[in-house]
Amino acid sequence: MESADRPAPFLHRAALGLAAGGLLGLAIGAVESCLLLTAGGMGVREPLAEMLRIEAYYVVAAAGLGLVLHLLILRRSLAATVRVLLAAAAALLGVVWVRAWLSGGESVTFGMVVGSYAGGLAAVAAAWLAGRVLFRRPAPALILGLVAFGLAHGVALVGTGHAGGPDLGIQPWRGERPPNIAVLLIDTLRADRLGCYGYERPTSPEIDALAARGTRFEAAYAQASWTRPSVASLMTSLYPDSHDIRGDYDVLPAGLPTLAQVLKARGYHTAGFSANPQVSPLYGFDRGFDVFGRGGSHLLRRSAIGILDHMAKRTLRMRILPALTGGGAAATAGKAGKKKAEEKDPLAGSGAQALNRQVFQWLDDYDGRQPFFLYVQYIDPHTPYSPPEDLINEGGQEPVSLPAQFIDKNAPPYPLSSYEAAPPEVLAGLSRLYDAEVRYVDREIGRLLNRLAERGLLEDTIVVVTADHGEELYDHEQWLHGQSLFDELVRVPLIVAGPGVARQVVEEPVELIDLLPTAAGWSGAEIHFPIQGRDLGPILAGGGGDPERVVFSERQGAYPLHAVRRGRDKLIRITSPDGPVWLQYDLGRDPGERRNLAAEGGPAAELRELLERTVAAAGALLGERAAKVEATGAAADELKALGYIGDEG
Known part of the structure; x- marks a missing residue:
């Protein structure tokens, strides 16, 4: 001593x-x-x-x-x-x-x-x-x-x-190397705002070029109209009623195999990058990924030492360094409304350009010994609509005030309620801002594809471009997403290009749950666990689709919604305290879903039976309940800024 x-x-x-x-x-x-x-x-x-x-x-x-x-x-x-x-x-x-x-x-x-x-x-x-x-x-x-x-x-x-996840009965690849797989998901992207889907404004030259050399699905459907359950369906090939991700606190059940786990078991190097806090380790979405780009350890960010570290770095970056260099808020206040979301707190680092920087860094470190599975989820064009200044000015549009609204999934959907209509000039301005956001993320996807090509990786990579859901711009007297199951919210783009993929347009309906079995097929893996999706490999190779394929979407809350589409017929059921409300549309004659055929004599019995049977089958496959977790700190700030939780959350 x-x-x-x-x-x-x-x-x-x-x-x-x-x-x-x-x-x-x-x-x-x-x-x-x-x-x-x-x-x-x-x-x-x-x-x-x-x-x-x-x-x-x-x-x-x-x-x-x-x-x-x-x-x-x-x-x-x-x-x-x-x-x-x-x-x-x-x-x-x-x-x-x-x-x-x-x-x-x-x-x-x-x-x-x-x-x-x-x-x-x-x-x-x-x-x-x-x-x-x-x-x-x-x-x-x-x-x-x-x-x-x-x-x-x-x-x-x-x-x-580092046990490597559950035993899925999948053997690592041997012999001929399987292709790389890149899934590029654009959050909140409507299919009808892309040029290759018929939009008249030049919002998507890069995506259009990709579609021209691959397969474009005309009628691809998300399984939910908001992010977390939709991406959970993509990752598990299960409907929300089967994977149990339905509410704001739900965590992906640990017993459900994911797309990343399947490809990791097959011998792929798996890397995921998400700009949306809904798809993060907090909710279990990093499972199966060797790398998951949300910036550091999730548990570390919740710890006392992690919070102290974050506060110290933030103070240094936001206060001390600007004071030493003569910068500060006054220097940038004039451009505050036009800056990209990644330059604004709490969504700092969330924009497509910032996310690409993470992906490019990973690509620089990728050694090529294993095929890769890359999942990138861009947040643009999610609200708040804040495209780069050059794209705003390109259309002569100044920013329009529309703060992100709390998406209350317990509010009555249309036609049980509606929001006040915006003046025509405001609606037109919002539409142009949304288009500028689409053009921005399209530009960044082009940069990513160019980087893959420069590395000599693109020719061996199957690229998938899709979305988790769309966005309502007062199409049915409501805003944003998560509140209904109309096509502006659940019909999403789906474009696939790469080795072995035919150049074609597929009219038959498909679903996001089809991505897991399709990617498994590309890798040569056999699936030995329950899924609800189909392998699209034969269609992508030039074979025909199933014109009678039934696609299914749902949304939970105080007014649960379920929807089926078969061929051109679509039926939506709203469960309300006063009894079910039925909406039926002929999408061939009425793609905007304006004429409710069910109001003229009730829903078609065959469609009603089909919907009820699909809902029952999805519920019967539920094997494990989702755990619950509440977002705190920076994650809660991000969710609030994106409109997912209210001020009380």
């Missing part, structure tokens, strides 16, 4: 401060990680890896603080240094612990974490005893204990944390 009469030698004090701080940081990080895992109910894909990231931050921070305290301030007392470190940690953790205790949540199983820490603590005890015997001094023993804990924890991580 140190003498009370004189300070210990300089290096001795430094080592003691570093070691004491490092070990305390390790313990504090472990405690908070376990607390977050237990209270969050998040279904974290690799809990040990997430925990190690938090522990590393705490080790560095606490070791640095311990060094400063014991070397320069509390030089005579290691115990005083430890007490100060513990007090600082308690203050930092208090807010997060109380928040986690109040929010509750469903527990997750992490027995492997307990085993890992048992082994790590045993290693610490053995190393401490060995250090005292060998060195007879506390500092080397503390350092040896820190190293032993890290090694033991790392061994457990290798053994259990």
Whole structure:
């Protein structure tokens, strides 16, 4: 121990401060990680890896603080240094612990974490005893204990944390290399706003060129009219009633295999990038991806040390650096309405250009040894409509005030309710802004395709361009999305181009749930778990489709909606407290869905039976309920800015 009469030698004090701080940081990080895992109910894909990231931050921070305290301030007392470190940690953790205790949540199983820490603590005890015997001094023993804990924890991580997902009965590819697969999903994109789908304005030259060398599906349907359930259907090949992602707090059930897991099991390198917080690790969408680009560790961002790190970086970026360089809010206020969303907080970094930077960085690191599966979800043209200034001025359009509105999925849909109509000039302005957003993301998709071509990857890549849902611009007296199942919301673009894909237009209806079995077919994988989609491979190769194919969409809430389409006939059922409301349309004669045939004598019996049978079959396949989690912090700010939660959320 140190003498009370004189300070210990300089290096001795430094080592003691570093070691004491490092070990305390390790313990504090472990405690908070376990607390977050237990209270969050998040279904974290690799809990040990997430925990190690938090522990590393705490080790560095606490070791640095311990060094400063014991070397320069509390030089005579290691115990005083430890007490100060513990007090600082308690203050930092208090807010997060109380928040986690109040929010509750469903527990997750992490027995492997307990085993890992048992082994790590045993290693610490053995190393401490060995250090005292060998060195007879506390500092080397503390350092040896820190190293032993890290090694033991790392061994457990290798053994259990990277287990690679469920056994799907899929063997890695052998022999002929399967194609790369790139799914480019454009959030909130209406099919009828692309040139290749007949739109008169030049919004999509890059996507149009891609469609000209591949297959364009004229009648592709999303399974929901808002992001999370729609993308969950794409990833699992299940309808929302089967995968149970229906509300704002639902997490993708851990037992459902995903498209990324299928291709990973087949030997693909899997990379996902999403600008929409609805599709993030918080809700389980990183499962099966080797890389998921949402910026850092999700669990780390929820931890006390992660929040402190974020606040420090934000203060440095937003306040200190502008003050030092003479910048600030006044320098940019004149352009605030015209800047891209990625330049504005809380949607900083969300625009297509910023997302492409992440994808390009991944491409620069890609070594080509495995075929890749790339999933990119662009947020544009989601509200708030804020295209780049050059594209606004291109159409002579100034920004129009339309703040993102809270999408209340419990509100009555049309025709049970409607919003006040916007003046014609405002509606025209919003339409032009939306088109400019489409042109912006089209331009960025062109940049991504060019980058793939420059790397010599495009000719071996099957590219899919689609959307999770569309957008209503007062087509049926309502705005935005999530509130109905009309074609402006659930009919989405679907374009496929690449090796083995015919140049054609397919008129027969298809669904987003078809992407999983289709991609599995491209990779050579056989599916041995329940799905509801179909392999579109034969159609893409030039074969015919099924003109009687039934496609299905749904939306839950206080007024559940279900819709089926077969051929040109479409039926929507709205379940209301006063009984079901039926909407039936002949899309061949009435593509705008204006004449409700059900109002002229009730729904066609055959269509009604078909809808009820499809709903029952989807519910019968439900095997695992979705866990619940509430977005907090930066994720909640993003969702609020996009209109998914209200001010109270």
